[in-house]
Amino acid sequence: MTTTLEPRRTASPRTRPAARRRRIDWGMTGRITVLVITAVFVIGPVLWTLSTSLRLPSEAFSLPPSFLPLHPDFTSYAQVFQQLNMALLVLNSALVTGIVALGQMGTAALAGYAFAQLEFKGKKALFSVILATMMVPLQVTIVPVFLLIRGMGLSDTLLALILPALPTAFGTFLMRQYFLGLPPDLAEAAAIDGATPWRTFRSVYAPLAMPGLAIVGILAFNYHWNEFFRPLILTISEQNFTLPLGLVSLQGNMGTGSISVVLAGVILSMIPAFIVFIFGQRTLRTGLTSGLGK
Amino acid sequence: MKHQRWLPWVFLAPTALGMGLFTLIPIVASIVLAFFQWDIITPPKFVGFANFATVATDSTVQVSFLNTIVFVIVAVALQLGISLGLAVLLTEKLPNWLRSFFRSAFFFPLVLSAASVSVFMKYLFNEKFGVVNWLLSLINVPAVPWLTSPAGSAVVIILVYVWQNFGFSFLLFLGGLASIPTETYEAASLDGATGWRKLVQITLPLLSPTTLVASVMAIISALQVFDQPYVLTGGGPGDSTRSAVMVIFETAFQRLEFGQGAALGVILTIIIMLITALQFRLSKRFVFYQ
Structure with missing residues (x-):
């Protein structure tokens, strides 16, 4: 007690x-x-x-600044379309990003499937080579890539941005992981039903790997919509610029004169990224952190 | 599965051809090109190791590589410190909606373009009209010449870079923290361990594999910094914020010294590989695997 x-x-x-x-x-x-x-x-x-x-261009530099534009003004948004070929920049960025994202989904699905479900000589060695290329920074290949693109007669075209970006080491790695998680028996069952290897891939395995493909696509979108270094080197004339390049050159051309126009362009260029952020955040997070660590 | 021997190669063709053409051949070409002097117009001339030797003689190249090393040390330390601290703060018992709000907020800059971010940051840090100096003036700090002084420029580039990238290490740390079993903490609490001791003796050691991955990725990406200094300062004032990749870009694509540019690219790659290898070496002593 x-x-x-x-x-x-x-x-x-x-x-x-x-x-x-x-x-x-x-x-x-x-x-x-x-x-x-x-x-x-x-x-x-x-x-x-x-x-x-959202402020009048003339008020962009007024101090003390008003934090909330009391009278939202869309002059800058109208002007960015006049001073900069905004529609063309959006179209270029959308074309490059869209084709690269879809292309990477395709190449990664095909190669990932081969590495996971098919048998061939030199599989391990080839996969190691592909993994190793992830370690190589862009800067060491960019000079020869530029010369190669020039040699192919593609310099200053959108294809110069698209073609080299179609294969993806990380995407291949990710899709291999996805296909490894699917049972090989599916292929045997499909073969018994008389499906060709292509049909087995197309109708049986690829649909099951959609979550992985979504990650590859969204990562590619996020990277290529925002990329600056390659477009800066591989495009020359303004009609082939992508959005980030167009905005930087607009800022350079206009000095600090009407900064709100430049900022309107920046905000417009963020809209697709923002949509991805709203709807694809989880996928993007998974993609960014997948294949790292344990 | 049984299939024809050529079948896998149909599946592999796009990736294998694309990588061969745009990655593997360029790697070899870069190494070869590094031994030549070439401006596209006149025929290439073999110069031995002369392109590599410029690192020892060209002061712009030296300053740029040194700038990059200093930048990496400061930016990566800040990035890892901030993201680890925030991840630890976030894992403790917070309401779920708050957790996902903060996680989304810290993640947001990752979906933006570094070039566009630099465009608006340049405006925010404008010496006369920028909101940063205006806010500082409220607490009686005189206008800071952010983008016109060497020190100010370096600080802005580091801040803008860390602002955009800490969310990535933050995500990695969140994942790492989630994988530490709660029983470990409960056992420590029973033994009377306090919050700080738990952090130092449980969290940090068990998190060390994540810290290794986060630091390797952060260092590799910081060594390649380009967009921020290119847009914010153009490498100036003088060469004070010129980065290694900026100097590669200028050498190859503005001065058209392709051999020299390739050599600098090879040197940067070797530095990246050496540092990564060193990190994995050191990790054998400092990383604790469960």
């Missing part, structure tokens, strides 16, 4: 959880404060850009 009474007196069930709850609350408040401040630093610049793009 005494042994059970003693601890109850020192640690009364009434006071202890209450004290602990209060302490956790303080920790929680500090924690949330740090997270909120960080979130403001992350989202703030984008919101500021949005708000500036």
Whole structure:
């Protein structure tokens, strides 16, 4: 009896959880404060850009700045279409990004399937070579790629951006993982039913690997919609520019004169990325972190 | 599955041909080209190791590579520190909607283009009209010449880079933290371990495989920094923010010294490979696998 009474007196069930709850609350408040401040630093610049793009070009530099444009003004959005061939930039970016994304899904599905479900000589060696190319930075291949594209008569075309981007080491790796997870018996069953190898792939395996294909597609979209280095080198005339390149050159040409026009272009160029962010965030997150670590 | 011997090669053809043509041949070509002097117009001239030797003589090249190393050290330390700290803060008991809000917010910059981000950041950091200096003036800080002084430019490039990239390591750390079994913490609590001790003695060691992956990826990507300095400062003032990739770009595509550009690309690749190898070497001592 005494042994059970003693601890109850020192640690009364009434006071202890209450004290602990209060302490956790303080920790929680500090924690949330740090997270909120960080979130403001992350989202703030984008919101500021949005708000500036909605101000009159002449007011873009007025200080103290008004944080909320009280009278949203879309002059800058109209002007970006006049001063910059915005429609063409969007079309170029959409063509390059769309074709590359679909193309990578195709090449990665085919190669990944071969590595996972088919037998051939030199499979391991070839797969290692493909994995190794992931380690090679773009900068070491870009000079010969530029010369090659020039030799093929493709310099300053959208094909110069598309063709070299069609094969994907990471996508192949990802799709191989996906196809390895599917049972090989499916192919035997399909073969017994008289399906050709192509039909087996097309109608049995590929549909089952759609989640993996979505990752490959969305990663390719995110990368190529935003890429700057290759378009800067491989395109020359403005009619072949993609969005990021067009916006940077617009800023260069206009100085700081009507920055809100440039920012309107920046905001417009973010819309597709934002759509991907809203609807494909989970897929993108999985893709970015897949195949890494354990 | 039984199939014709040529069948796999039909499936492999697009990837194998594409990679052969646009990756493997260019790697070999780059190495060969690095020993030549070539401007496309006049025939290539064999120059031995002269293109590599410029690293020792050309001050712009030296400064740019040094800038890059300093940038990598500071930016990667910031990126990993911030993302690890935030990931630890986020895994503790927070309401689910708050967790996904913060996760989305920190992830958001990853879907933007580094070039476009640099375009609007350049405006935010404008010395006279930028909102950053305006906010600083509220607490009586005199206008900082962000993009016109060497130190200011370096700080802006690092901030803009970390702003956009910390979300990636943050995601990796979140994944790593989620894989640490809660029983480990419960056992430690029973033994009387406090929050700080749990962080140092459980979280960090068990997270070390993730830290290795995150740091390898962060270093590789930071070594290739280009968009931010190209758009924000153009490498200036002087050469103070010129990066290694900028100098490769300028050498090959503006001065049309393709051999020299290829040699610098090869050197950067070797640096990347050496650092990565070194990290995996060191990881044998510091990484703790469960």
